[in-house]
Amino acid sequence: MEPETSADLPPMLPGIFTPPPYDRNPPRLLGGYCPGCRKYLFPAPRYCPACLEPTEKTNLGSEGTLYSFTVVRTKPPLGLPQPYSVGYVDLPGSGLRVFSLLDPEAIDRLRIGRPLRLAAGFLGHDGRGSSRWRPYFTPLKNQL
Numbered sequence: 001m002e003p004e005t006s007a008d009l010p011p012m013l014p015g016i017f018t019p020p021p022y023d024r025n026p027p028r029l030l031g032g033y034c035p036g037c038r039k040y041l042f043p044a045p046r047y048c049p050a051c052l053e054p055t056e057k058t059n060l061g062s063e064g065t066l067y068s069f070t071v072v073r074t075k076p077p078l079g080l081p082q083p084y085s086v087g088y089v090d091l092p093g094s095g096l097r098v099f100s101l102l103d104p105e106a107i108d109r110l111r112i113g114r115p116l117r118l119a120a121g122f123l124g125h126d127g128r129g130s131s132r133w134r135p136y137f138t139p140l141k142n143q144l
């Protein structure tokens with residue numbers, strides 16, 4: 001997936017990943033941390049749903065492992081490519097398993113257990129036809 005160069009367009013959902021440009025740092029997922037429960041949360045709620053303490057913003061990194069996935073071949077919503085793929089990705093360190101878009105150009109390389117990294121690019125639109133940045137996980141380049 002080759003992202004366009006403009007960093008001016010807003011992300012689909014602000015606050016869940018670091019904004020472009022990515023020339024110095026790759027995109028990273030942003031979540032929450034509850035100091036009371038010592039639990040990570042994604043996406044970050046303002047308050048912990050378990051103990052109602054305010055959560056702290058935290059960087060969840062850009063790496064993960066594919067836990068499970070599916071390929072969707074029906075007409076996609078929001079201008080997503082056809083087919084596209086979604087899956088659950090385990091994030092190291094936080095114990096989180098997040099639901100995410102997967103790289104539609106790497107569907108043939110998706111395997112359960114495969115290491116992934118977060119990417120971001122223009123995928124689909126916002127429902128009104130305007131392009132939006134979306135985060136998605138893609139297999140590491142050196143993995144066949």
Ligand SMILES: [Zn+2]
Binds near residue numbers: 050053
């Ligand atoms: Zn809590």
